Amino acid sequence: MRYPEIDPGFFVRNRQKLVSLLPDNAAVLVVSNDEMPDSGDETHPFHQNPDLFHLTGIDQEQTLLLLCPNHSNPECREQLFIVRTNPTIEIWNGYKYTTEHAAHVSGIRNVRWRDDFEPALKEVMAEAGTLYMGLDEDWKCSFEVEKQTQRFCRKIRQQFPLHQLGRLAPVMRELRLRKEPVEIDLIRKAVGITARAFDRVLHSIRPGMVEYEAEAEITYEFIRSGASGHAFSPIAASGKDTCVLHYIKNDKICKDGDLLLLDFGCRYANYHSDISRTIPVNGHFTPRQRQVYEACHRIYTEAKRHYLPGMTINKLNRIVHKLMEKELIGLGLFTAEDVADNNGDALPLIRKYYMHNIGHFLGLDTHDVGNREVVFEPGMIVTCEPGIYIADEGIGVRIETDMLVADSPIDLGAEIPSGTDEIEKNINSK
Template structure:
């Protein structure tokens, strides 16, 4: 892995939080992701399942974590199964975790080779009454591919039909949403790497540069700082491309007089950052561009102040809609009649700001976290309002990542990344 090894105390704490919420005589199982094929003998780069990483730190394929806090044998209360390595694998694929390394990474004392899983697991299931299965219940999931976790669930249900079933996801939603200090430090590192990439761009962008050239500059900066690269597919949208919310082609020239909306950020140690900035191609905002830009910035700043313990996610978004409505009226994009006659299910402001303002961020860019209960300290949210005006071939979005505090306003992990229009102009024209 490119990142520095994470002290295993984080994963020890995370497992304890999970096990403290398990039912008596229950067992929980977490599988690594598959390596996904492209075609022929080509595969996608391996990405670890974030749940098993959160609980063990194991960043390797063909890995299984078992937690059984009520096991009669104390050695079986936490077990990590890893792929057995050998000289052939080491030559062709590189070194894999040894049993000693697996303990060092995870803090788990009992390590078995994966080939022993069925035998050990059968023995444990004779003691267990309930099994926690790990299904993807994220509110935005749209997965069609059968995963390694899915195959395990099918197999276990055939082998052990008499066991009760419980869900891991509600526990993960609760505990993963509130970040430990070590996680906040890793996320800050990801944001710091993102800052380096953005500052690099401010001296690089000029009329005629291609969107993909900007992407290449970011990749260089991110990987040079121990990141695998982008935390999510990069959006580098110049001119009217900014009005395509998930524009991914990044293949057009950036023209004089246009804005570039860049939703680009680095990962570090599997933790995401999520940044959006909008800058002028020629280094100077027009009067109208700056009016729209500053309107978005005001919404972002005012929305951020509402992210405090006790806030309800749904109510927060309603208030953000009111902030945006006020700004759109000021910009002449809406009039009072538009607001008075709006459809409550699709308010007038949605014509120019059609997505949400905030989401959880952490091991996933759209991370796990409770959304129907009051917000709590150490939850981390994005704040990302935008105004999209196809008729003016302009889109502006601004985004930072913030940590809810016990008291006062959130802590901005991206506070050092330039955002004021005047500062961006100054840095672009040095």
């Protein structure tokens, strides 16, 4: 294991909360993610279905959780199914959970082999009203490849046409939005690893370095610190590509006088961090770069104060748009008259230089559950990431950290240098 065991009590409480939010005769089926084929006999690195991890802590493919809390047979109330290992798997792939180990990790007493699932499902369905299953309900997602949960939904519709299926996603959203202390600790750990990775870049950056060398410094620190890798494809964008929001080619030489924009995070114990910093390749901001950076940094500093209970991402967006209007006018990108000519609406003018939202929820996914209208509560973690992108000048700046919502909002990345002087000092301290 790359991370110390998580208290099984956390997963037990998550299942209790889930059950308390469902009607009496409900059943729940949560299916692990697929092992995704690459080519030949290779698969992509396995990433557990976040819902299944949140409810069981089981980090292994082909796992199924089946709940039916009011079933007359106590054995049917909480069951976990795991893949049955065999000598071939042991020789070629090594250790898989034993039923005892999976029971210990998850706190589920009744752990069975996956071969026993079909009859167990029939026994559960004999008493279940609605069966709840989770599909991705992020409206921005559209993948051609079907997930294992979707295949199960179809199969179950066919096998049990008179049963009702229910949407688990809104319920899991409730569970995953507010982070428990154990989750906050894990995200803090992920942010700490990310901070050290940034430090490595600060100490290695120089003109002539290729963007992927910066990426390699980050990857090195992630892996040696026990992260399972990057939380998302890392962005190491220099020069004009600082203005390409999701640039991931990372294959250009960083030139003297250019900026390097890094947007990166690790996955530690399945929890994600998401940090952005923009640094001068030669160690010194040009006057114009400094001007743009400091405008973005003022917005960053002010926006962080608003990660308060009662806020929403949309409300934060409106606050940031006001700040952005003032700063972009200050940078000479448009004028107050231009805004007046547009009936006082600065947004279309701002959008040319700042195209994204101020942030997103963070947790077991980088873009975690929760939309822009969710009202912030203590324990939620939301990114803060203003950016100013001036394509004509080849200057793009993004500064991002991960905020814990509280009456005094907590910046989980507070230790990571973000001011211009602080960054220059750290680059030069090598």
